[in-house]
Amino acid sequence: MSAKRNDFNHRPTIYDVAERAGTSYATVSRYLNGRSGVAASTAKRIEQAIKDVDYTPSAAARSLAQQRTHLIALIIHARSEDIITDPNIMQIIASANARVTREGWQMVTLMSENDGESRANIERLVSGGFADGYLLYTMEEDDPLLPLFERRSMHAVISGTGYHQQPPFVSVDVDNAAAMSELIRYVLTGETHSTGGDADDADTTDTTAGDATAALRRTRPAYICGPLNMPGAPERLAAFRAVTGELLPDSADSLPVHYAADWNTTSAAAAVRAWAEDGTLTTRDAIICANDTLAVGAIEELHRLGYDVPGDVAVSGFDNSSAATSITPQLTTVDQHMERRGWVMAGLVIDQIRDADKNGDRNGDRNASADDAGNTDDAGAAPSKTVMLATDLVIRESA
Amino acid sequence: MSAKRNDFNHRPTIYDVAERAGTSYATVSRYLNGRSGVAASTAKRIEQAIKDVDYTPSAAARSLAQQRTHLIALIIHARSEDIITDPNIMQIIASANARVTREGWQMVTLMSENDGESRANIERLVSGGFADGYLLYTMEEDDPLLPLFERRSMHAVISGTGYHQQPPFVSVDVDNAAAMSELIRYVLTGETHSTGGDADDADTTDTTAGDATAALRRTRPAYICGPLNMPGAPERLAAFRAVTGELLPDSADSLPVHYAADWNTTSAAAAVRAWAEDGTLTTRDAIICANDTLAVGAIEELHRLGYDVPGDVAVSGFDNSSAATSITPQLTTVDQHMERRGWVMAGLVIDQIRDADKNGDRNGDRNASADDAGNTDDAGAAPSKTVMLATDLVIRESA
């Protein structure tokens, strides 16, 4: 009952509180955890004692004893250039954080550049049971954390590159192919079946195509592709191939495609410069970019070369980032609502954790109920391995 | 020596390793911590055993036993809109992360919107000894974490709003006043003593003023101020007052100043609209903005109203964010090198921690040696309570 450790200058422990309150530390623990069976009078004394000694439970000791950290870790794997550049990452962090907080957990974000050391550290941490659940946003095809999550049956939700193919994991993504298809169709035909135009719309995209034989507004689309190992890049390129194959069967194979090594504006500028030299760009031309940053680079270069957008050539983006509205003309693009991404991911891990608790599993059964994209409340929906988020076509000025 | 706990499906512990290697768990612990006194043969067996059982030490147990988490926590306190908008935050995160990793620690980022719940959580965590050291980037004048750090004598480095005034804390900041002064001087007089123009220059700013009586290029500067509770905002405004007071003693008091409630482009646009209605803007006008985002908003609105920048009116920013080069004309602005901020902050906490270790203090003596801004190596400089980072005037097209 006496304070076992009263060394010198140490942070107060539960023993100190117990001693001051004149009870055993077990009772203090009960009080702290809201357990029943603490007399009102005792509770008062404990409460006061806690204030007196300025006590806060040790996170480490608590985690060790109850085998729970009350932490959800968001892990971001990308090259540092991309981390700084990618306007989506911050949105994921913020929205995941909001959800995790709302559900009563604490979120922490771990970032890793691609260098081995940082990676190994994070793997050790995860493997060491650092958090109760993990959100992984990765740019890598075969992220080494995946096998780890699996071996340890950890609660994890993935988002990034095509993880909907990896059976054991719950993942969140957007339908890049469908979204890009709708966008390109609009750029070429001017037709759309969704009520685009305002990013605030929450309508689900509708990929019904217009009549393929209708007169096209633009007959020479070019594509600036992002790094193919990045989330969505291959799917978006495939959509370009597919739509142009359908709408322009004769020329589809010879359409210009530039494979950018990064998402920087300069890469797009280089592509545009090359094309503009090849021959003059005309009103037949449309430059479809794999994301907004590239589109900005393309437009800037076009301006430099004396072209008008969209007067001369049309340009489209993808992401609806802040750059989309900063530039003149404002970008026609796709909003993939990254601000929902983290929110949904967080909801999914927490469901996993709660379900596992309910079933007495310490190790996760991933077939937890999943709330759908637009739905912020977790109505008990059908089990699902991959959640597809809705996108919106945003029609502005550039195309 | 036998595995005390071999329950059922539990993650392997040090006991499992010891059992398989045929030694005591103490020896395994020694091996794990690189302590001397483990026979080579034993080491081999342990190594193998670790692989066999797929063992990783428990983060919680380790922290509890050695009173060290090997974690540095970067805590960001801001409204969620600002978190998403502020282009600086990501740079701080990335650069702090790089430094922390390089020094052998693991960094985790905690984000808190201004709502009470999230805050309280973080305070509990910190108070519970969640990390070995803390980096705080806060937008608040009186962040509640500060007293906490102090009571517990924790290792912490602050950055944000004017914390150089709070004696016990080590803080990192830029000299907003000096930087803004130099910028405004340049906008008005066209003179500068630093070799501006290229953001890559690492020259220290030089605030020597030109002859105050020289003919001014612009005689009617206006100022768009950011939220005054945000980092640097008051200092920048003060610089505007000071420089205009000196250069334009007669009109200084009647110069237009707009107090924006946020950093959004729309706020700046509103200000510009009002001024343009008041009377026609002329080549005498210069609009000094508290940051790049506001400058972008101002320029966009000026364009909308048919003005040319800088042909008609000059506009300047602050931050040298990516928006500075995306817009046409590209912004004349100040680079505060946010990518150094996190790096330096991280270096400072780690120094604190190492020094405390060396002196056998568990609680920090903050008079650790601090490396200066441009200097990436920690040459034993003089003790310092606040580190001022160098800034660069970046002269482009807008002013």
Place this chain on the structure above:
DNA sequence: ATGAAAGCGCTAACAG
């Protein structure tokens, strides 16, 4: 309602 005691998984003297 409350106290005693046994862990949680690991580190760190202290013996041998």
Place this chain on the structure above:
DNA sequence: CTGTTAGCGCTTTCAT
């Protein structure tokens, strides 16, 4: 070089 023994601070039966 290695095993034994105490903790680290808290949770959680099990008695009382």
